Amino acid sequence: MASEQPRIAIVIPARYGSTRLPGKPLADIAGKPMIQHVYERALEVAGVSTVVVATDDQRVADAVTQFGGKFVMTSADHPSGTDRLAEVMQHVDADVYINLQGDEPLVRPGDIETLAAGMASDVSVQIGTLCHAIDGQEANNPNTVKVVLAANGNALYFSRSPIPYPRDAQFAQFLKHVGVYAYRRQVLAEYSSLEQPMMEGAEKLEQLRLMYAGYRIRAYQVEPTGPGVDTPECLEEVRAIISGLGRPAKPSLADIRLVITDVDGVLTDGGIFYDGSGECLKRFHVRDGMGMRMLEENGVRVAVLSGRDSATLRKRVADLGIELCQFGVKDKLAACESLIAQAGVTAAQTVCIGDDSIDLPAFAACGMSYAVADAPSYVKAASTNVLATAGGHGAFRELADAILTAQGKASVLSTASGYAKVMAKMAQ
Structure with missing residues (x-):
């Protein structure tokens, strides 16, 4: 008999207080707040039982209510997005929780379906995420998080440094980590009690806490993704793409x-x-x-x-x-x-x-x-x-x-x- 499909919830963290772009979730893109674009794309993901925004700001909650979405108010004191997700778990019942960032209005529903399908097909996978190929130039950018994988797709390590180190000048196989995660319920329940290791503090990458504790993270490869919104320049680029103007040419x-x-x-x-x-x-x-x-x-x-x-x-x-x-x-x-x-x-x-x-x-x-x-x-x-x-x-x-x-x-x-x-x- 086929195993029962897990209940999957998509949680979209949306903090109002962004350092580089205050009020980012409410930034207008083609007549809609950015959080609405992300929410609507999440609704297109097949096999998901719940989509909810997790926010610590009433202005974001009001915007979600206005476009007919669901939200959960969370504490403003969470040290990480994963801790915020653990609080949402107390209000939203599911077997797998997908953390989809609220500043990714160009996210492809098909990529999230790939992640959800991977979690559903292999119960041994405790945490899932996404990655895609990049060139050596982007690999040298510390803002781009890289990942190296084992033969079965499990992550061996994540880093802001180019990994593997290209000792051979001809080497050009790098993978960029896409910050979308799927967690099984038990992982989230245990996360807050985990020790923060030295490597997490050094790299400023919270997924390294999970790896240090012995959890396995499976990374599924997808095609290169569109830009997220981190800065005012990124916002203008995304606005142009969604408005049908195409991706602005960058200096070369x-x-x-x-x-x-x-x-x-x-x-x-x-x-x-x-x-x-x-x-x-x-x-x-x-x-x-x-x-x-x-x-x-x-x-x-x-x-x-x-x-x-x-x-x-x-x-x-x-x-x-x-x-x-x-x-x-x-x-x-x-x-x-x-x-x-x-x-x-x-x-x-x-x-x-x-x-x-x-x-x-x-x-x-x-x-x-x-x-x-x-x-x-x-x-x-x-x-x-x-x-x-x-x-x-x-x-x-x-x-x-x-x-x-x-x-x-x-x-x-x-x-x-x-x-x-x-x-x-x-x-x-």
């Missing part, structure tokens, strides 16, 4: 015409040395210098922007023939805008590379931004991309090579005939 390395680089921590390793006379000494990487000249000789301007000023720095920039530069800068936003104007390009055609908080205004001024591999986590989070190389060890060259490759000029890097076209003006 193929379009870059200006690279603005910081010095200390990017072109150098951040070390500052003084000789007996008090002169500041810095260690630059020769391959970065070659990258600058290759960009300049192939139609991409390079600008050097530094919060410091020294004879050593000016000598290095002069040796490389870089004409666009500003030293001793305090306001990097204004400085970037000035350099963009001098180069005769747009912000969308400009990429900035930095390593620390002082570079965040520069990131905001440019269409794209890259953080070096050893930048602090909060700087990486603010950048659009993260390099695999540390500052002072060829990070600029990594970006330069990527730009030339994206613009169809990889031959100047990889062939003698290509390099011969620019070699007369090369400098390291």
Whole structure:
């Protein structure tokens, strides 16, 4: 006799107080609050017995009531979304609870059906989630959580770092974790009593608490998903997609015409040395210098922007023939805008590379931004991309090579005939 199908409830957490986008659940998208878009897509999932919004704010509850949805008021003091889900369990009776984030208005009902079907077909699966393939560039972004799987689909580990580590340059198989979870009732009942391990605190990923406790998480692969809503820029992108305008084109390395680089921590390793006379000494990487000249000789301007000023720095920039530069800068936003104007390009055609908080205004001024591999986590989070190389060890060259490759000029890097076209003006 066939086993009885589990009762499945979809719970949509919706907090009003988002740091980066206050009132996010109520943001208007094509005439509806965002939470309504998520709720309606959840209703399309086959085999689900209940759909409910979990919120700690009356304004969200009122909006859900207005469009005819169901909600549960929960405490505002929950340390995690999973704890909030455990409270909902006291009011909504089910065998499996699917946690569907309230900032995913483009969620595909079919993906949730895949997750629900997986939980229904294998009772040994305690927790289910989703993942999809990504490229190496996205894998370097700490905002993108990666997962590696065992042969049976169970997660081996989740991380903000690129995993597995691509020691072989040809390796390009990465999986992005999609933050949708399905929990069996017993797991939720035990969650609040679980120890928070070191790795959860380090990665800021609550699913690692479950893995540390010995729970198995099965990940089901789906096609790449649409963007969620984390920032005002994401919201505008989703609005355009839902309104039928299509996904707005994002800046691409193929379009870059200006690279603005910081010095200390990017072109150098951040070390500052003084000789007996008090002169500041810095260690630059020769391959970065070659990258600058290759960009300049192939139609991409390079600008050097530094919060410091020294004879050593000016000598290095002069040796490389870089004409666009500003030293001793305090306001990097204004400085970037000035350099963009001098180069005769747009912000969308400009990429900035930095390593620390002082570079965040520069990131905001440019269409794209890259953080070096050893930048602090909060700087990486603010950048659009993260390099695999540390500052002072060829990070600029990594970006330069990527730009030339994206613009169809990889031959100047990889062939003698290509390099011969620019070699007369090369400098390291």
